[in-house]
Amino acid sequence: MKTKQWGTLAWVTLIVVALGVGLSIWRDHDVSAKPKRAFPQLEAQLNDITKVSVHAANNAVATLERTEKGWVVVEKSRYPADSGTLRKELLQLAQMDLVEAKTKKPENYAQLGVQALDQGGSEATEVKVYGANNAVIAQVVVGKSAAGGGYVRVGTDAQTWLASARPSFASKAEDWLDKEIISIDTQRMHKVVNSTVPGGYVIERPEGVETPILKDVPKGRAVKDSELRRVMGGLANLRFDNVLPAAQAPNVKAVVKSRFEAKDGVMIEVSAFKEGDKIYASFVPSAGVAATPAPAAANTDATKQKDAGNATTAPAQSAVNAQAEAEKIAQKVKGWVYIIPAYQGEVLLLTRDALLEPLVKLKAKK
Numbered sequence: 001m002k003t004k005q006w007g008t009l010a011w012v013t014l015i016v017v018a019l020g021v022g023l024s025i026w027r028d029h030d031v032s033a034k035p036k037r038a039f040p041q042l043e044a045q046l047n048d049i050t051k052v053s054v055h056a057a058n059n060a061v062a063t064l065e066r067t068e069k070g071w072v073v074v075e076k077s078r079y080p081a082d083s084g085t086l087r088k089e090l091l092q093l094a095q096m097d098l099v100e101a102k103t104k105k106p107e108n109y110a111q112l113g114v115q116a117l118d119q120g121g122s123e124a125t126e127v128k129v130y131g132a133n134n135a136v137i138a139q140v141v142v143g144k145s146a147a148g149g150g151y152v153r154v155g156t157d158a159q160t161w162l163a164s165a166r167p168s169f170a171s172k173a174e175d176w177l178d179k180e181i182i183s184i185d186t187q188r189m190h191k192v193v194n195s196t197v198p199g200g201y202v203i204e205r206p207e208g209v210e211t212p213i214l215k216d217v218p219k220g221r222a223v224k225d226s227e228l229r230r231v232m233g234g235l236a237n238l239r240f241d242n243v244l245p246a247a248q249a250p251n252v253k254a255v256v257k258s259r260f261e262a263k264d265g266v267m268i269e270v271s272a273f274k275e276g277d278k279i280y281a282s283f284v285p286s287a288g289v290a291a292t293p294a295p296a297a298a299n300t301d302a303t304k305q306k307d308a309g310n311a312t313t314a315p316a317q318s319a320v321n322a323q324a325e326a327e328k329i330a331q332k333v334k335g336w337v338y339i340i341p342a343y344q345g346e347v348l349l350l351t352r353d354a355l356l357e358p359l360v361k362l363k364a365k366k
Helices: 002-028 042-047 083-094 104-111 225-232 304-333 342-348
Strands: 051-056 060-067 070-073 096-099 125-129 136-146 149-154 160-163 180-182 191-194 201-204 243-246 256-262 266-275 278-287 337-342
Touching: 042 083, 042 136, 042 201, 070 083, 083 125, 096 149, 104 136, 125 160, 180 278, 180 304, 191 225, 201 225, 266 304, 266 342, 278 304, 278 342, 337 342
Parallel strands: none
Antiparallel strands: 051 060, 051 125, 060 070, 096 160, 125 136, 136 149, 149 160, 191 201, 191 256, 243 337, 256 266, 266 278, 278 337
């Protein structure tokens, strides 16, 4: 055989050996085994789960606990957790299959992202699920993504698996918070009263009028209708970035105070301020008298008696509904101060001048 051919053969041999070594990292078990459920009993135990802990490198920790009132985030002073997201992640974990065995050699873990959390450069996330008596009923180390799923280690087993899913449990406590504060649709809003001195204002939307009206507009000033609509929608799907107990909030004097009044009687007192680059706000809900009564039924002889009853019961029922909604909001917001994203928080800081077009000075006649 010629020297050139021997050289080519040697290179091919080296490549095959290298590929064999590489494959041994990814697969050191029989690949013909059928997929199996990682946690066969977990789906039936979802309603019995009492706690979930998520750990990542750099001491990132999130602990969620079930209470009588629902799930809370321990590291965030036990603020309510997003239970919908938690259940979704737990269900995915419960239905996760182990598809193919990979490496069980710790020196190869880093390539799949399943190394121990205390090892430098670890990308893994460790999830523990607890049941009755604080017993661990599921434990998994989640590594890198892969086609159709991801790499995991189950329990304390050294074996790494290609799984049918890659659970995405967040390790930052704030990512588990129920981020919605209040949601009162723009069309429900009847009036906003800003009592800031100076700079206060009153915006009202009378019944049957689409565009809000700014009260007591100075002579010669034009109103920014778009800003009025922004203010009236200030509590629509209002969310937060972070939350802290009221006792831990910055102590500032420049606070913008507003009262949002819905047509059905729900009222929200808002105190907002800016400290550094963050906008903070607190909320006090209550219930008042509905701004507009329910429409009356047709006044015919057949309905007169019914109308008389409706005239009394409709406002009463509206007041009951408003009170119930205010109490529900209060259960969530009482005692907390929220850090609001700028795109929503800026509306809560607006004063009268921001609702008016700039004053144009007329040129003096020569």
